[in-house]
Amino acid sequence: MLPALILFLLTLIVSGLFFFPPVWFPHSITADAIAFDRQFGRTLAVCAFVFVVLQLLLAVTILRGRRAAPHVGGKPHGWMEFVWTLATAAVFLTLAFTGSRSWAKVPQRVKGEETIEVYAHQFAWNFRYPGPDNKFGVTVPKFISDAAGNPFGIDPADKAGVDDIVTASLRIPAGRDVLLLLHARDVIHDFFVRELRTKQDIVPGMEIPLEIHVDQPGQYEIACAELCGLGHSQMRSLLIVLPPAEYDEWKRTQEPQR
Ligand SMILES: [Cu+2]
Structure with a gap:
Protein backbone atom coordinates (compact mmCIF):
# COMPACT_ATOMS: atom_id res chain seq x y z
CA MET A 1 0.00 0.00 0.00
CA GLN A 108 16.90 28.39 -45.66
CA ARG A 109 16.50 32.13 -45.48
CA VAL A 110 20.00 33.53 -45.64
CA LYS A 111 19.54 37.01 -47.05
CA GLY A 112 19.96 39.58 -44.28
CA GLU A 113 19.26 43.30 -44.56
CA GLU A 114 22.04 43.88 -42.03
CA THR A 115 25.19 41.81 -42.16
CA ILE A 116 27.30 41.69 -39.02
CA GLU A 117 30.40 39.64 -38.34
CA VAL A 118 30.64 37.85 -35.02
CA TYR A 119 34.11 37.00 -33.85
CA ALA A 120 34.62 34.60 -30.95
CA HIS A 121 37.97 34.19 -29.28
CA GLN A 122 39.34 33.16 -25.92
CA PHE A 123 37.54 34.66 -23.98
CA ALA A 124 35.55 37.46 -25.54
CA TRP A 125 33.13 38.37 -28.31
CA ASN A 126 33.61 41.06 -30.92
CA PHE A 127 31.26 42.31 -33.60
CA ARG A 128 32.02 44.09 -36.85
CA TYR A 129 29.75 46.29 -38.95
CA PRO A 130 30.74 47.21 -42.50
CA GLY A 131 30.29 50.97 -42.05
CA PRO A 132 28.78 53.42 -44.61
CA ASP A 133 30.48 51.75 -47.64
CA ASN A 134 28.68 48.46 -46.76
CA LYS A 135 31.91 46.51 -47.34
CA PHE A 136 33.99 44.64 -44.81
CA GLY A 137 37.71 45.35 -44.92
CA VAL A 138 40.18 42.55 -45.52
CA THR A 139 41.50 40.87 -42.37
CA VAL A 140 45.02 39.56 -41.92
CA PRO A 141 46.09 37.53 -38.86
CA LYS A 142 49.28 39.56 -38.31
CA PHE A 143 47.23 42.71 -37.61
CA ILE A 144 45.18 41.05 -34.86
CA SER A 145 45.66 43.02 -31.65
CA ASP A 146 43.08 43.13 -28.88
CA ALA A 147 45.11 45.77 -27.03
CA ALA A 148 45.17 48.07 -30.08
CA GLY A 149 41.41 47.67 -30.62
CA ASN A 150 41.80 45.54 -33.74
CA PRO A 151 40.63 42.09 -32.63
CA PHE A 152 39.60 41.16 -36.19
CA GLY A 153 42.99 42.01 -37.67
CA ILE A 154 41.59 44.49 -40.21
CA ASP A 155 44.29 45.45 -42.70
CA PRO A 156 44.95 49.21 -42.19
CA ALA A 157 45.96 49.51 -45.86
CA ASP A 158 42.55 48.34 -47.09
CA LYS A 159 40.22 51.29 -47.72
CA ALA A 160 37.09 49.15 -47.28
CA GLY A 161 38.14 48.46 -43.68
CA VAL A 162 38.75 52.05 -42.61
CA ASP A 163 35.11 52.71 -41.72
CA ASP A 164 34.42 49.27 -40.21
CA ILE A 165 32.87 49.50 -36.76
CA VAL A 166 34.11 47.06 -34.14
CA THR A 167 32.21 46.61 -30.88
CA ALA A 168 32.12 44.39 -27.82
CA SER A 169 28.34 44.05 -27.70
CA LEU A 170 25.97 43.16 -30.52
CA ARG A 171 23.43 45.80 -31.50
CA ILE A 172 20.80 44.87 -34.06
CA PRO A 173 17.69 46.63 -35.37
CA ALA A 174 14.27 45.27 -34.41
CA GLY A 175 12.07 44.09 -37.27
CA ARG A 176 14.84 43.58 -39.83
CA ASP A 177 16.51 40.41 -41.08
CA VAL A 178 19.99 40.28 -39.63
CA LEU A 179 22.62 37.97 -41.04
CA LEU A 180 25.33 37.06 -38.56
CA LEU A 181 28.55 35.66 -40.00
CA LEU A 182 30.16 33.64 -37.24
CA HIS A 183 33.92 33.23 -37.01
CA ALA A 184 36.28 31.81 -34.37
CA ARG A 185 39.91 32.77 -33.93
CA ASP A 186 41.30 29.91 -31.89
CA VAL A 187 39.12 27.02 -30.75
CA ILE A 188 35.48 25.99 -31.15
CA HIS A 189 33.06 28.39 -29.46
CA ASP A 190 29.28 28.47 -29.49
CA PHE A 191 26.97 31.44 -30.00
CA PHE A 192 24.12 31.01 -27.54
CA VAL A 193 21.25 33.34 -26.74
CA ARG A 194 18.56 31.73 -24.61
CA GLU A 195 15.74 33.92 -25.95
CA LEU A 196 16.62 32.97 -29.55
CA ARG A 197 16.61 29.27 -28.56
CA THR A 198 19.70 29.11 -30.74
CA LYS A 199 23.01 27.46 -30.08
CA GLN A 200 25.39 27.61 -33.03
CA ASP A 201 28.89 26.16 -32.90
CA ILE A 202 31.60 28.35 -34.37
CA VAL A 203 34.48 26.46 -35.90
CA PRO A 204 37.86 28.09 -36.63
CA GLY A 205 38.45 28.44 -40.38
CA MET A 206 34.75 28.40 -41.24
CA GLU A 207 32.24 31.17 -41.86
CA ILE A 208 28.89 30.08 -40.43
CA PRO A 209 25.82 32.14 -41.39
CA LEU A 210 23.03 32.57 -38.87
CA GLU A 211 19.96 34.62 -39.68
CA ILE A 212 17.89 36.18 -36.94
CA HIS A 213 14.84 38.42 -36.99
CA VAL A 214 13.78 39.93 -33.68
CA ASP A 215 10.71 42.18 -33.47
CA GLN A 216 10.87 43.24 -29.82
CA PRO A 217 13.57 45.67 -28.66
CA GLY A 218 15.35 44.46 -25.56
CA GLN A 219 18.59 43.31 -24.04
CA TYR A 220 19.67 39.67 -23.90
CA GLU A 221 22.78 37.79 -22.80
CA ILE A 222 25.11 36.16 -25.32
CA ALA A 223 27.04 33.29 -23.78
CA CYS A 224 29.59 30.88 -25.13
CA ALA A 225 28.04 27.41 -24.91
CA GLU A 226 31.13 25.40 -25.79
CA LEU A 227 33.72 24.75 -23.10
CA CYS A 228 36.62 26.64 -24.65
CA GLY A 229 39.22 27.04 -21.90
CA LEU A 230 39.80 28.46 -18.44
CA GLY A 231 37.93 31.74 -19.05
CA HIS A 232 34.92 30.08 -20.69
CA SER A 233 32.51 31.13 -17.94
CA GLN A 234 33.44 34.79 -18.47
CA MET A 235 32.90 34.66 -22.22
CA ARG A 236 29.72 36.71 -22.33
CA SER A 237 28.36 39.67 -24.18
CA LEU A 238 25.06 41.42 -24.83
CA LEU A 239 22.58 41.28 -27.67
CA ILE A 240 20.91 44.69 -27.73
CA VAL A 241 17.86 44.95 -29.98
CA LEU A 242 17.14 48.60 -30.76
CA PRO A 243 14.20 50.24 -32.54
CA PRO A 244 15.32 50.64 -36.20
CA ALA A 245 15.65 54.45 -36.10
CA GLU A 246 17.69 54.30 -32.90
CA TYR A 247 19.89 51.60 -34.44
CA ASP A 248 20.54 53.66 -37.58
CA GLU A 249 21.39 56.66 -35.43
CA TRP A 250 23.75 54.59 -33.26
CA LYS A 251 25.50 53.18 -36.32
CA ARG A 252 25.83 56.61 -37.91
CA THR A 253 27.49 58.07 -34.84
CA GLN A 254 30.02 55.29 -34.31
CA GLU A 255 33.64 56.16 -34.74
CA PRO A 256 35.59 53.66 -36.82
CA GLN A 257 38.10 51.82 -34.65
CA ARG A 258 41.23 52.89 -36.49
CU1 LIG B 1 34.10 30.11 -25.97
Missing part, protein backbone atom coordinates in the same frame (compact mmCIF):
# COMPACT_ATOMS: atom_id res chain seq x y z
CA LEU A 2 2.69 2.48 1.06
CA PRO A 3 4.94 2.08 -2.04
CA ALA A 4 1.89 2.53 -4.28
CA LEU A 5 0.86 5.66 -2.36
CA ILE A 6 4.40 7.12 -2.54
CA LEU A 7 4.55 6.39 -6.26
CA PHE A 8 1.15 8.02 -6.78
CA LEU A 9 2.19 11.15 -4.84
CA LEU A 10 5.55 11.39 -6.62
CA THR A 11 3.78 11.15 -9.98
CA LEU A 12 1.42 13.94 -9.00
CA ILE A 13 4.26 16.21 -7.78
CA VAL A 14 6.50 15.59 -10.82
CA SER A 15 3.62 16.14 -13.27
CA GLY A 16 2.63 19.29 -11.36
CA LEU A 17 6.13 20.69 -11.91
CA PHE A 18 5.62 20.37 -15.67
CA PHE A 19 2.34 22.25 -15.61
CA PHE A 20 3.13 24.80 -12.89
CA PRO A 21 6.88 25.23 -13.23
CA PRO A 22 8.60 27.38 -10.57
CA VAL A 23 11.08 28.58 -13.23
CA TRP A 24 10.39 28.15 -16.90
CA PHE A 25 12.09 29.26 -20.12
CA PRO A 26 12.89 32.91 -20.66
CA HIS A 27 10.50 34.37 -23.25
CA SER A 28 11.15 33.60 -26.92
CA ILE A 29 11.90 36.51 -29.25
CA THR A 30 11.87 35.09 -32.79
CA ALA A 31 9.40 33.11 -34.91
CA ASP A 32 11.88 30.20 -34.92
CA ALA A 33 12.11 30.32 -31.12
CA ILE A 34 8.31 30.27 -30.82
CA ALA A 35 8.15 27.27 -33.19
CA PHE A 36 10.82 25.57 -31.07
CA ASP A 37 8.82 26.17 -27.87
CA ARG A 38 5.68 24.81 -29.51
CA GLN A 39 7.51 21.65 -30.54
CA PHE A 40 9.04 21.33 -27.07
CA GLY A 41 5.56 21.69 -25.52
CA ARG A 42 4.15 18.99 -27.80
CA THR A 43 6.96 16.57 -26.94
CA LEU A 44 6.60 17.33 -23.25
CA ALA A 45 2.82 16.80 -23.31
CA VAL A 46 3.18 13.40 -25.00
CA CYS A 47 5.94 12.30 -22.60
CA ALA A 48 4.03 13.61 -19.56
CA PHE A 49 0.87 11.72 -20.60
CA VAL A 50 2.77 8.44 -21.10
CA PHE A 51 4.70 8.99 -17.84
CA VAL A 52 1.58 9.60 -15.73
CA VAL A 53 -0.37 6.68 -17.22
CA LEU A 54 2.56 4.27 -16.73
CA GLN A 55 3.20 5.36 -13.13
CA LEU A 56 -0.48 5.04 -12.26
CA LEU A 57 -0.57 1.58 -13.85
CA LEU A 58 2.51 0.66 -11.83
CA ALA A 59 0.83 1.85 -8.62
CA VAL A 60 -2.28 -0.19 -9.45
CA THR A 61 -0.12 -3.23 -10.20
CA ILE A 62 1.65 -2.88 -6.84
CA LEU A 63 -1.71 -2.65 -5.03
CA ARG A 64 -3.20 -5.63 -6.84
CA GLY A 65 0.02 -7.64 -6.70
CA ARG A 66 -0.04 -7.48 -2.92
CA ARG A 67 -3.39 -9.22 -2.83
CA ALA A 68 -3.16 -11.67 -5.72
CA ALA A 69 -1.05 -14.79 -5.56
CA PRO A 70 2.25 -14.36 -7.40
CA HIS A 71 2.33 -16.02 -10.78
CA VAL A 72 5.73 -16.65 -12.23
CA GLY A 73 6.58 -16.70 -15.90
CA GLY A 74 3.56 -14.76 -17.15
CA LYS A 75 4.16 -13.35 -20.62
CA PRO A 76 2.42 -10.42 -22.26
CA HIS A 77 0.22 -11.34 -25.19
CA GLY A 78 1.78 -10.97 -28.60
CA TRP A 79 -0.83 -8.47 -29.79
CA MET A 80 -0.04 -6.18 -26.82
CA GLU A 81 3.62 -5.99 -27.78
CA PHE A 82 2.59 -5.27 -31.35
CA VAL A 83 0.24 -2.46 -30.29
CA TRP A 84 2.66 -0.67 -27.92
CA THR A 85 5.55 -0.91 -30.39
CA LEU A 86 3.38 0.49 -33.16
CA ALA A 87 1.99 3.25 -30.89
CA THR A 88 5.50 4.29 -29.74
CA ALA A 89 6.76 4.34 -33.33
CA ALA A 90 3.77 6.42 -34.46
CA VAL A 91 4.26 8.96 -31.64
CA PHE A 92 7.99 9.37 -32.25
CA LEU A 93 7.69 9.55 -36.03
CA THR A 94 4.99 12.24 -35.70
CA LEU A 95 7.15 14.26 -33.29
CA ALA A 96 10.20 13.84 -35.54
CA PHE A 97 8.17 14.99 -38.56
CA THR A 98 6.72 18.11 -36.88
CA GLY A 99 10.14 18.92 -35.38
CA SER A 100 12.02 18.58 -38.67
CA ARG A 101 9.50 20.86 -40.38
CA SER A 102 10.32 23.79 -38.09
CA TRP A 103 14.03 22.93 -38.08
CA ALA A 104 14.13 22.85 -41.90
CA LYS A 105 12.92 26.45 -42.08
CA VAL A 106 15.84 27.80 -40.04
CA PRO A 107 18.83 27.75 -42.43
Whole structure:
Protein backbone atom coordinates (compact mmCIF):
# COMPACT_ATOMS: atom_id res chain seq x y z
CA MET A 1 0.00 0.00 0.00
CA LEU A 2 2.69 2.48 1.06
CA PRO A 3 4.94 2.08 -2.04
CA ALA A 4 1.89 2.53 -4.28
CA LEU A 5 0.86 5.66 -2.36
CA ILE A 6 4.40 7.12 -2.54
CA LEU A 7 4.55 6.39 -6.26
CA PHE A 8 1.15 8.02 -6.78
CA LEU A 9 2.19 11.15 -4.84
CA LEU A 10 5.55 11.39 -6.62
CA THR A 11 3.78 11.15 -9.98
CA LEU A 12 1.42 13.94 -9.00
CA ILE A 13 4.26 16.21 -7.78
CA VAL A 14 6.50 15.59 -10.82
CA SER A 15 3.62 16.14 -13.27
CA GLY A 16 2.63 19.29 -11.36
CA LEU A 17 6.13 20.69 -11.91
CA PHE A 18 5.62 20.37 -15.67
CA PHE A 19 2.34 22.25 -15.61
CA PHE A 20 3.13 24.80 -12.89
CA PRO A 21 6.88 25.23 -13.23
CA PRO A 22 8.60 27.38 -10.57
CA VAL A 23 11.08 28.58 -13.23
CA TRP A 24 10.39 28.15 -16.90
CA PHE A 25 12.09 29.26 -20.12
CA PRO A 26 12.89 32.91 -20.66
CA HIS A 27 10.50 34.37 -23.25
CA SER A 28 11.15 33.60 -26.92
CA ILE A 29 11.90 36.51 -29.25
CA THR A 30 11.87 35.09 -32.79
CA ALA A 31 9.40 33.11 -34.91
CA ASP A 32 11.88 30.20 -34.92
CA ALA A 33 12.11 30.32 -31.12
CA ILE A 34 8.31 30.27 -30.82
CA ALA A 35 8.15 27.27 -33.19
CA PHE A 36 10.82 25.57 -31.07
CA ASP A 37 8.82 26.17 -27.87
CA ARG A 38 5.68 24.81 -29.51
CA GLN A 39 7.51 21.65 -30.54
CA PHE A 40 9.04 21.33 -27.07
CA GLY A 41 5.56 21.69 -25.52
CA ARG A 42 4.15 18.99 -27.80
CA THR A 43 6.96 16.57 -26.94
CA LEU A 44 6.60 17.33 -23.25
CA ALA A 45 2.82 16.80 -23.31
CA VAL A 46 3.18 13.40 -25.00
CA CYS A 47 5.94 12.30 -22.60
CA ALA A 48 4.03 13.61 -19.56
CA PHE A 49 0.87 11.72 -20.60
CA VAL A 50 2.77 8.44 -21.10
CA PHE A 51 4.70 8.99 -17.84
CA VAL A 52 1.58 9.60 -15.73
CA VAL A 53 -0.37 6.68 -17.22
CA LEU A 54 2.56 4.27 -16.73
CA GLN A 55 3.20 5.36 -13.13
CA LEU A 56 -0.48 5.04 -12.26
CA LEU A 57 -0.57 1.58 -13.85
CA LEU A 58 2.51 0.66 -11.83
CA ALA A 59 0.83 1.85 -8.62
CA VAL A 60 -2.28 -0.19 -9.45
CA THR A 61 -0.12 -3.23 -10.20
CA ILE A 62 1.65 -2.88 -6.84
CA LEU A 63 -1.71 -2.65 -5.03
CA ARG A 64 -3.20 -5.63 -6.84
CA GLY A 65 0.02 -7.64 -6.70
CA ARG A 66 -0.04 -7.48 -2.92
CA ARG A 67 -3.39 -9.22 -2.83
CA ALA A 68 -3.16 -11.67 -5.72
CA ALA A 69 -1.05 -14.79 -5.56
CA PRO A 70 2.25 -14.36 -7.40
CA HIS A 71 2.33 -16.02 -10.78
CA VAL A 72 5.73 -16.65 -12.23
CA GLY A 73 6.58 -16.70 -15.90
CA GLY A 74 3.56 -14.76 -17.15
CA LYS A 75 4.16 -13.35 -20.62
CA PRO A 76 2.42 -10.42 -22.26
CA HIS A 77 0.22 -11.34 -25.19
CA GLY A 78 1.78 -10.97 -28.60
CA TRP A 79 -0.83 -8.47 -29.79
CA MET A 80 -0.04 -6.18 -26.82
CA GLU A 81 3.62 -5.99 -27.78
CA PHE A 82 2.59 -5.27 -31.35
CA VAL A 83 0.24 -2.46 -30.29
CA TRP A 84 2.66 -0.67 -27.92
CA THR A 85 5.55 -0.91 -30.39
CA LEU A 86 3.38 0.49 -33.16
CA ALA A 87 1.99 3.25 -30.89
CA THR A 88 5.50 4.29 -29.74
CA ALA A 89 6.76 4.34 -33.33
CA ALA A 90 3.77 6.42 -34.46
CA VAL A 91 4.26 8.96 -31.64
CA PHE A 92 7.99 9.37 -32.25
CA LEU A 93 7.69 9.55 -36.03
CA THR A 94 4.99 12.24 -35.70
CA LEU A 95 7.15 14.26 -33.29
CA ALA A 96 10.20 13.84 -35.54
CA PHE A 97 8.17 14.99 -38.56
CA THR A 98 6.72 18.11 -36.88
CA GLY A 99 10.14 18.92 -35.38
CA SER A 100 12.02 18.58 -38.67
CA ARG A 101 9.50 20.86 -40.38
CA SER A 102 10.32 23.79 -38.09
CA TRP A 103 14.03 22.93 -38.08
CA ALA A 104 14.13 22.85 -41.90
CA LYS A 105 12.92 26.45 -42.08
CA VAL A 106 15.84 27.80 -40.04
CA PRO A 107 18.83 27.75 -42.43
CA GLN A 108 16.90 28.39 -45.66
CA ARG A 109 16.50 32.13 -45.48
CA VAL A 110 20.00 33.53 -45.64
CA LYS A 111 19.54 37.01 -47.05
CA GLY A 112 19.96 39.58 -44.28
CA GLU A 113 19.26 43.30 -44.56
CA GLU A 114 22.04 43.88 -42.03
CA THR A 115 25.19 41.81 -42.16
CA ILE A 116 27.30 41.69 -39.02
CA GLU A 117 30.40 39.64 -38.34
CA VAL A 118 30.64 37.85 -35.02
CA TYR A 119 34.11 37.00 -33.85
CA ALA A 120 34.62 34.60 -30.95
CA HIS A 121 37.97 34.19 -29.28
CA GLN A 122 39.34 33.16 -25.92
CA PHE A 123 37.54 34.66 -23.98
CA ALA A 124 35.55 37.46 -25.54
CA TRP A 125 33.13 38.37 -28.31
CA ASN A 126 33.61 41.06 -30.92
CA PHE A 127 31.26 42.31 -33.60
CA ARG A 128 32.02 44.09 -36.85
CA TYR A 129 29.75 46.29 -38.95
CA PRO A 130 30.74 47.21 -42.50
CA GLY A 131 30.29 50.97 -42.05
CA PRO A 132 28.78 53.42 -44.61
CA ASP A 133 30.48 51.75 -47.64
CA ASN A 134 28.68 48.46 -46.76
CA LYS A 135 31.91 46.51 -47.34
CA PHE A 136 33.99 44.64 -44.81
CA GLY A 137 37.71 45.35 -44.92
CA VAL A 138 40.18 42.55 -45.52
CA THR A 139 41.50 40.87 -42.37
CA VAL A 140 45.02 39.56 -41.92
CA PRO A 141 46.09 37.53 -38.86
CA LYS A 142 49.28 39.56 -38.31
CA PHE A 143 47.23 42.71 -37.61
CA ILE A 144 45.18 41.05 -34.86
CA SER A 145 45.66 43.02 -31.65
CA ASP A 146 43.08 43.13 -28.88
CA ALA A 147 45.11 45.77 -27.03
CA ALA A 148 45.17 48.07 -30.08
CA GLY A 149 41.41 47.67 -30.62
CA ASN A 150 41.80 45.54 -33.74
CA PRO A 151 40.63 42.09 -32.63
CA PHE A 152 39.60 41.16 -36.19
CA GLY A 153 42.99 42.01 -37.67
CA ILE A 154 41.59 44.49 -40.21
CA ASP A 155 44.29 45.45 -42.70
CA PRO A 156 44.95 49.21 -42.19
CA ALA A 157 45.96 49.51 -45.86
CA ASP A 158 42.55 48.34 -47.09
CA LYS A 159 40.22 51.29 -47.72
CA ALA A 160 37.09 49.15 -47.28
CA GLY A 161 38.14 48.46 -43.68
CA VAL A 162 38.75 52.05 -42.61
CA ASP A 163 35.11 52.71 -41.72
CA ASP A 164 34.42 49.27 -40.21
CA ILE A 165 32.87 49.50 -36.76
CA VAL A 166 34.11 47.06 -34.14
CA THR A 167 32.21 46.61 -30.88
CA ALA A 168 32.12 44.39 -27.82
CA SER A 169 28.34 44.05 -27.70
CA LEU A 170 25.97 43.16 -30.52
CA ARG A 171 23.43 45.80 -31.50
CA ILE A 172 20.80 44.87 -34.06
CA PRO A 173 17.69 46.63 -35.37
CA ALA A 174 14.27 45.27 -34.41
CA GLY A 175 12.07 44.09 -37.27
CA ARG A 176 14.84 43.58 -39.83
CA ASP A 177 16.51 40.41 -41.08
CA VAL A 178 19.99 40.28 -39.63
CA LEU A 179 22.62 37.97 -41.04
CA LEU A 180 25.33 37.06 -38.56
CA LEU A 181 28.55 35.66 -40.00
CA LEU A 182 30.16 33.64 -37.24
CA HIS A 183 33.92 33.23 -37.01
CA ALA A 184 36.28 31.81 -34.37
CA ARG A 185 39.91 32.77 -33.93
CA ASP A 186 41.30 29.91 -31.89
CA VAL A 187 39.12 27.02 -30.75
CA ILE A 188 35.48 25.99 -31.15
CA HIS A 189 33.06 28.39 -29.46
CA ASP A 190 29.28 28.47 -29.49
CA PHE A 191 26.97 31.44 -30.00
CA PHE A 192 24.12 31.01 -27.54
CA VAL A 193 21.25 33.34 -26.74
CA ARG A 194 18.56 31.73 -24.61
CA GLU A 195 15.74 33.92 -25.95
CA LEU A 196 16.62 32.97 -29.55
CA ARG A 197 16.61 29.27 -28.56
CA THR A 198 19.70 29.11 -30.74
CA LYS A 199 23.01 27.46 -30.08
CA GLN A 200 25.39 27.61 -33.03
CA ASP A 201 28.89 26.16 -32.90
CA ILE A 202 31.60 28.35 -34.37
CA VAL A 203 34.48 26.46 -35.90
CA PRO A 204 37.86 28.09 -36.63
CA GLY A 205 38.45 28.44 -40.38
CA MET A 206 34.75 28.40 -41.24
CA GLU A 207 32.24 31.17 -41.86
CA ILE A 208 28.89 30.08 -40.43
CA PRO A 209 25.82 32.14 -41.39
CA LEU A 210 23.03 32.57 -38.87
CA GLU A 211 19.96 34.62 -39.68
CA ILE A 212 17.89 36.18 -36.94
CA HIS A 213 14.84 38.42 -36.99
CA VAL A 214 13.78 39.93 -33.68
CA ASP A 215 10.71 42.18 -33.47
CA GLN A 216 10.87 43.24 -29.82
CA PRO A 217 13.57 45.67 -28.66
CA GLY A 218 15.35 44.46 -25.56
CA GLN A 219 18.59 43.31 -24.04
CA TYR A 220 19.67 39.67 -23.90
CA GLU A 221 22.78 37.79 -22.80
CA ILE A 222 25.11 36.16 -25.32
CA ALA A 223 27.04 33.29 -23.78
CA CYS A 224 29.59 30.88 -25.13
CA ALA A 225 28.04 27.41 -24.91
CA GLU A 226 31.13 25.40 -25.79
CA LEU A 227 33.72 24.75 -23.10
CA CYS A 228 36.62 26.64 -24.65
CA GLY A 229 39.22 27.04 -21.90
CA LEU A 230 39.80 28.46 -18.44
CA GLY A 231 37.93 31.74 -19.05
CA HIS A 232 34.92 30.08 -20.69
CA SER A 233 32.51 31.13 -17.94
CA GLN A 234 33.44 34.79 -18.47
CA MET A 235 32.90 34.66 -22.22
CA ARG A 236 29.72 36.71 -22.33
CA SER A 237 28.36 39.67 -24.18
CA LEU A 238 25.06 41.42 -24.83
CA LEU A 239 22.58 41.28 -27.67
CA ILE A 240 20.91 44.69 -27.73
CA VAL A 241 17.86 44.95 -29.98
CA LEU A 242 17.14 48.60 -30.76
CA PRO A 243 14.20 50.24 -32.54
CA PRO A 244 15.32 50.64 -36.20
CA ALA A 245 15.65 54.45 -36.10
CA GLU A 246 17.69 54.30 -32.90
CA TYR A 247 19.89 51.60 -34.44
CA ASP A 248 20.54 53.66 -37.58
CA GLU A 249 21.39 56.66 -35.43
CA TRP A 250 23.75 54.59 -33.26
CA LYS A 251 25.50 53.18 -36.32
CA ARG A 252 25.83 56.61 -37.91
CA THR A 253 27.49 58.07 -34.84
CA GLN A 254 30.02 55.29 -34.31
CA GLU A 255 33.64 56.16 -34.74
CA PRO A 256 35.59 53.66 -36.82
CA GLN A 257 38.10 51.82 -34.65
CA ARG A 258 41.23 52.89 -36.49
CU1 LIG B 1 34.10 30.11 -25.97
